[in-house]
Amino acid sequence: MSTDTTTDRPTREISVTVNGEEVTAEVEPRLKLSDFLRNYVDLGSVRVGCEHGVCGACTVSVDGDIAKSCLMYAVQLDGKEVTTVEGISEAGSLHPIQEAFHEEHALQCGFCTSGFIMSAREFLAENPDPTRAEIKAALADNICRCTGYQNIFDAVERAADNMEGD
Amino acid sequence: MSQTGEAGTEAEAEADVETDDGTFVGTGLNRVEDHRILTGEAEYIHDITPEGCLHMALLRTTHARADIVEVDTSEAEAHPECELVLTGEDVAAEYNPMPSGLSGIEEWALARDSVKFVGEPVAMVAAPDRYVAEDLLDMIDVAYDTQDPIVDPVDARRDDEVVHEELGTNVPDEEEFVFGDVDAAFREADTVVENQYSWGRISGVPLETAGVVAEYDTERDRFDIDCNIQLHTLVDDTVYEPLGYDPDDVSLSVPPDVGGSFGTKIAIHRYCVLAAIASKKLDGTPVKFVEDRIENLQGGDMHSSDREYLVRLACDDDGTIRGLDVNFVDDFGAYPRYPVNQTLKPLAVLTNAYDIEHVRYNYELVLTNKTAQTAYRGFGVPPHLYALEMAIDEAAREAGVDPYELRQSNLIGPDQVPYTLPSNNVYDSGDYPGALAELKDTVETQELTEGGLLDPEVVAQQREEGKYRGVGYSVHIEPGVSGSDWTDRQRTDRETLENRSREDVAELPEYLQGSVDEDGTVVVYLATDTSGQGHQTIVKQLLADELELLPSDIEVSYLDSAEAPTEYGTAASRMAVMLSGAAQGLAEAFADNFERLAATHWDIDRTAVSYRDGAVHRANSDETLSLADLAAIDEDYQESLTAAEYAYDHPASEIEAFDEALTRKYPVYPTAAFAANAPIVEVDVGTGAVEILKFYSLRDCGTQLNPTIVEGQAMGGLAQGIGAALLEEFSYDDSGQPQAITLFDYLLPSVTNVPEMELLHTETPSPFTATGAKGTGEGGMIDGPASIAVAINRALEPFDVVVDEIPATPHRLRRKLRDGDE
Ligand code: FES
Ligand code: FES
Numbered sequence A: 001m002s003t004d005t006t007t008d009r010p011t012r013e014i015s016v017t018v019n020g021e022e023v024t025a026e027v028e029p030r031l032k033l034s035d036f037l038r039n040y041v042d043l044g045s046v047r048v049g050c051e052h053g054v055c056g057a058c059t060v061s062v063d064g065d066i067a068k069s070c071l072m073y074a075v076q077l078d079g080k081e082v083t084t085v086e087g088i089s090e091a092g093s094l095h096p097i098q099e100a101f102h103e104e105h106a107l108q109c110g111f112c113t114s115g116f117i118m119s120a121r122e123f124l125a126e127n128p129d130p131t132r133a134e135i136k137a138a139l140a141d142n143i144c145r146c147t148g149y150q151n152i153f154d155a156v157e158r159a160a161d162n163m164e165g166d
Numbered sequence B: 001m002s003q004t005g006e007a008g009t010e011a012e013a014e015a016d017v018e019t020d021d022g023t024f025v026g027t028g029l030n031r032v033e034d035h036r037i038l039t040g041e042a043e044y045i046h047d048i049t050p051e052g053c054l055h056m057a058l059l060r061t062t063h064a065r066a067d068i069v070e071v072d073t074s075e076a077e078a079h080p081e082c083e084l085v086l087t088g089e090d091v092a093a094e095y096n097p098m099p100s101g102l103s104g105i106e107e108w109a110l111a112r113d114s115v116k117f118v119g120e121p122v123a124m125v126a127a128p129d130r131y132v133a134e135d136l137l138d139m140i141d142v143a144y145d146t147q148d149p150i151v152d153p154v155d156a157r158r159d160d161e162v163v164h165e166e167l168g169t170n171v172p173d174e175e176e177f178v179f180g181d182v183d184a185a186f187r188e189a190d191t192v193v194e195n196q197y198s199w200g201r202i203s204g205v206p207l208e209t210a211g212v213v214a215e216y217d218t219e220r221d222r223f224d225i226d227c228n229i230q231l232h233t234l235v236d237d238t239v240y241e242p243l244g245y246d247p248d249d250v251s252l253s254v255p256p257d258v259g260g261s262f263g264t265k266i267a268i269h270r271y272c273v274l275a276a277i278a279s280k281k282l283d284g285t286p287v288k289f290v291e292d293r294i295e296n297l298q299g300g301d302m303h304s305s306d307r308e309y310l311v312r313l314a315c316d317d318d319g320t321i322r323g324l325d326v327n328f329v330d331d332f333g334a335y336p337r338y339p340v341n342q343t344l345k346p347l348a349v350l351t352n353a354y355d356i357e358h359v360r361y362n363y364e365l366v367l368t369n370k371t372a373q374t375a376y377r378g379f380g381v382p383p384h385l386y387a388l389e390m391a392i393d394e395a396a397r398e399a400g401v402d403p404y405e406l407r408q409s410n411l412i413g414p415d416q417v418p419y420t421l422p423s424n425n426v427y428d429s430g431d432y433p434g435a436l437a438e439l440k441d442t443v444e445t446q447e448l449t450e451g452g453l454l455d456p457e458v459v460a461q462q463r464e465e466g467k468y469r470g471v472g473y474s475v476h477i478e479p480g481v482s483g484s485d486w487t488d489r490q491r492t493d494r495e496t497l498e499n500r501s502r503e504d505v506a507e508l509p510e511y512l513q514g515s516v517d518e519d520g521t522v523v524v525y526l527a528t529d530t531s532g533q534g535h536q537t538i539v540k541q542l543l544a545d546e547l548e549l550l551p552s553d554i555e556v557s558y559l560d561s562a563e564a565p566t567e568y569g570t571a572a573s574r575m576a577v578m579l580s581g582a583a584q585g586l587a588e589a590f591a592d593n594f595e596r597l598a599a600t601h602w603d604i605d606r607t608a609v610s611y612r613d614g615a616v617h618r619a620n621s622d623e624t625l626s627l628a629d630l631a632a633i634d635e636d637y638q639e640s641l642t643a644a645e646y647a648y649d650h651p652a653s654e655i656e657a658f659d660e661a662l663t664r665k666y667p668v669y670p671t672a673a674f675a676a677n678a679p680i681v682e683v684d685v686g687t688g689a690v691e692i693l694k695f696y697s698l699r700d701c702g703t704q705l706n707p708t709i710v711e712g713q714a715m716g717g718l719a720q721g722i723g724a725a726l727l728e729e730f731s732y733d734d735s736g737q738p739q740a741i742t743l744f745d746y747l748l749p750s751v752t753n754v755p756e757m758e759l760l761h762t763e764t765p766s767p768f769t770a771t772g773a774k775g776t777g778e779g780g781m782i783d784g785p786a787s788i789a790v791a792i793n794r795a796l797e798p799f800d801v802v803v804d805e806i807p808a809t810p811h812r813l814r815r816k817l818r819d820g821d822e
Helices: A033-040 A096-103 A113-126 A132-139 A150-163 B034-038 B074-078 B088-094 B130-137 B182-188 B237-243 B269-281 B293-299 B339-349 B381-399 B403-410 B432-447 B456-464 B486-491 B494-498 B535-547 B575-602 B627-637 B656-663 B707-727 B779-795 B810-821
Strands: A012-018 A021-027 A059-062 A065-068 A081-083 B054-060 B066-072 B084-087 B121-127 B141-146 B173-179 B191-199 B211-217 B222-227 B250-253 B287-290 B307-315 B321-331 B358-366 B467-471 B474-480 B510-516 B522-526 B554-558 B609-612 B615-618 B624-626 B643-648 B671-684 B690-700 B756-761
Touching: A021 A033, A059 A113, A065 A113, A096 A113, A096 A150, A096 B034, A113 A132, A113 A150, A113 B034, A132 A150, A150 B707, B054 B130, B054 B269, B054 B293, B066 B088, B066 B121, B084 B088, B084 B269, B088 B269, B121 B130, B121 B269, B173 B339, B182 B307, B182 B321, B182 B358, B191 B381, B211 B269, B222 B269, B237 B250, B237 B269, B269 B287, B307 B381, B321 B339, B321 B381, B339 B358, B339 B381, B339 B474, B339 B486, B381 B403, B381 B474, B381 B779, B403 B432, B403 B779, B432 B474, B432 B671, B432 B690, B432 B756, B456 B467, B467 B779, B474 B779, B510 B575, B510 B627, B522 B535, B535 B554, B535 B575, B575 B609, B575 B615, B575 B624, B575 B627, B575 B643, B615 B627, B624 B627, B671 B779, B690 B707, B690 B779, B707 B756, B707 B779
Parallel strands: A012 A081, B054 B287, B222 B250, B321 B358, B522 B554, B690 B756
Antiparallel strands: A012 A021, A059 A065, A059 A081, B054 B121, B066 B141, B084 B121, B173 B358, B191 B307, B211 B222, B211 B287, B307 B321, B467 B671, B474 B671, B510 B522, B510 B643, B609 B615, B615 B624, B671 B690
């Protein structure tokens, strides 16, 4: 247990490209990426459901790979690129995956939705024409407590169809 | 901080979705809630962080049972960033205990003299940031005098040691109900089947944890509390009573988006109270707290049913079930929240869909050193249906008959509905045998054929590899739309109960309020909260039809607890039915007011005006007044005739058949949605692992207001049922340590556990409700676990194994299979 009662905890300056924009910040090394994105960059789409890497609600894209932002520290992001739901479509419009989630009623409470969208987005970028089994494997790291998954499944399939040729 | 503003409901292209007659109820109108969620704009409680807000963290005990000797907070207090530290003594010095689910128990928001379960909060701190707040927790020293915890509920009944000294017993409530001549039924029956079944402690575990932002208003001496509590207009007493304030001085607002609740967030008052106290101590600085997942799982006051059953069935050789005898012990942990309600609710579906005349129902409510139990989807019903269906399976085995046949021959027939249960609740409508037969037919047509999942050749092949397939058929009733005052039965002495009359029964209506905006938009306010069920969409559909408008002409928002009348709200599968009635009433009140206003304006008789298609029409003329016109006129007259409110009573209050149950405080649930289920499972007898290959379910919730939402509720409920049946459990070791405190241990079903679901729907409208809708918010969680267990039993028939513990984990099934071999 620390008896240090001073407030001068160490910080580091980081520079991250978030949704295409350069963000510079002074952060403590212990700051989780999820908290950085939510509290420093004000990206509310990043949801926090467990903070131990199981639920996937905090899923974002880091340099083109999906990552659970609760399992990373902000300082690890220095010099990297992050994309969140806020960055996947023009303001006011919906990305085809978002569209498909709406059409298929793939969300109820919606707390898991950002995470699923980010996972699906990376997945479809690599597998534009996936099989059901591949979709299942791609979604296995995200938990939804409301929908029973079937509609999420259908939404990802629909999005794949709609995005064909994109 | 009130959340009564608009919640960003994007409109649909409505022409695509209306029915032929131009109505919206009954269509799968896409949800208006989605857009803000999909874009990340939705504000959940964790998104609310007012300027200058401080963050609270709680120190939780790691002991299951101990006296608190000393709490030393000096080091934390000395920290430059520490804004506040409070202990149980500090809270007790100025505030009240929290309301208890049972009289005789005193519970404080922070423990005072002793701790009674691992995770119980003993101190709170506030700091500018959550990380720092958690650092401060490490600087608080608590000295404990530990004792052996009381863990096993069956042993706890001996009262060798008690959880609450002041109570003097670990069994603070028990009751036996005898309906009919149970002894005779058992004496005269050809066979009596008897067995024990265990239902593991589970809960809703919504993806969003509990959270609160409280702000004390120093000038007005009142509190504004944003939080994701469920039923904020009903259970606000759990917050204002401990604070010692009037209801009007504590407004609870719930964000329009809550990340799931399933009953569990009814009991988050501890956090609201503590954040409010902290804000007051800090002269009105807002204080925020969001539970982390570990806190939520171990000490979040949200576990649910944990039961040991002993069930007996009295059967005749011809397959008639004469009598049922249900006994159970329910482990409520240290501080029960809604204990008796949960142990009594199964009376509303006492014999499930079976016609059984003589029934005994007996429970013992037990306290142990575990986390408090509160509500979870189904509210005590799922374990009852599971235990009953397991007993039916054993009876079938004993008699050597096909369990499908035994079920069919005992189901309540369509000619028997409305059917009054021995416990006086009434099933409104439905053809249960017909549904089961239809489902069986479908499954056999699709799966018993070549290449199907139950193709005999495939089944035989799989068996060679140790994989046993089975399909189980069962029908389940979902009790919907609670609303009478039965929930405090335990607080009513038996004599008073005998002498009650129908007039003494209190009702819990559903309230809607509305007004017309300048541009003619109708703004409607719900007196309840929502956690993903799509109430904004449903209300738009209902009112669009009633007022002959488009859904986009209507906005739906929420009242806070101080503005709203004391309401029941979102629980007990109420909303489809209650909102149907409330929307009809509100529309009538609106039309009436509009007509009065127009008549005054035109200075003509009321009978010469009529409201239709979004305007008031003047008789014998082309003159009309649109809603926007009316709003402008209303401005001038100042009569508030473009506003209206309505409280829809409760369907059961109008129906004589429920009088007896209402008067005697038996659970009254006037709608009986039902499901015939047939999951197809495969059990690997080597590993004990169960895979659900496909889940067939034929469901009927009367008139479907929005079939898309209905189906979503069914599938989500079934997924929770799958979790309950196979994966989820809050177990404890002998020292009272919780074994599932992360999502690595408490296993939520993922897409890999949930199979393809084939849902079939029929619509048997309820004769008791305004639109014919039946409550259906809990369905799959109620009927899922039992029906999966029935299917496993079928698969394991060759081994004579019956599921007697839920969840049926690989470990447990392997043990059963091994013991069965001996
Ligand atoms: S919050 Fe990151 S995985 Fe759950
Ligand atoms: S929609 Fe609620 S967790 Fe997925």
